[in-house]
Structures are given as C-alpha cells and as structure tokens.
Amino acid sequence: MPEAPEVQTVLSTLEHQIKGVKILKAKIYHEKLSANMEAETMCESLKGQSIESFFRIGKYLGFETQDYDWICHLRMEGKFYLMDAIPEPKDKHIHA
Incomplete structure (x- = not known):
C-alpha cells in the first residue's frame, strides 16, 4: 500500500496530466466502487464533466x-x- 508521499506524487502527476480533461465515457467493473449511487448512474453522471x-x-x-x-x-x-479507450478488464487490478 503506498504511503502518503507516494499518494501525493500520484496526485500531483494526475493533476499535471488530466486537469481540465473532459470525461467522455466511464466504466465501473466492480459495483461496490460507487458507494453513493448505482455504478451505471455514476458513469452516466460523469459523462461531460471536466x-x-x-x-x-x-x-x-x-x-x-x-x-x-x-x-x-x-x-x-x-x-x-x-487510457485512450475503455478496455475490458484483463488485469484484476483494473476496477474502473
């Protein structure tokens, strides 16, 4: 499990790479990942958001x-x- 400094590095890297990026499509492979709403509803809600x-x-x-x-x-x-496209999960570590 990454420690806080590694988490900050991931956050800073993501901020540099995807800040302002528009979400065109989302896919959740494990239903329990979206705690406050249905996975399908969450994916639809994220469409078009930046x-x-x-x-x-x-x-x-x-x-x-x-x-x-x-x-x-x-x-x-x-x-x-x-990723540029949403893959079917071949890797057990890809959850959404």
Missing part, C-alpha cells in the same frame, strides 16, 4: 468536477492507468 481540481485526504485522492466530488483509494497496487 476534472477541475484535485485534493488529498490522508491516503485518499479527491477529484472535483463541475457537479461532483469523488474520492478514491489507491489500494495495494497504487497505480492509475490513463
């Missing part, structure tokens, strides 16, 4: 869009993958 700012609470990463704030944890692997 990631405006980033924050960290301990080891959790936070992302702000126009309408939503969402928080995630890096889990054991500690990675984010930036």
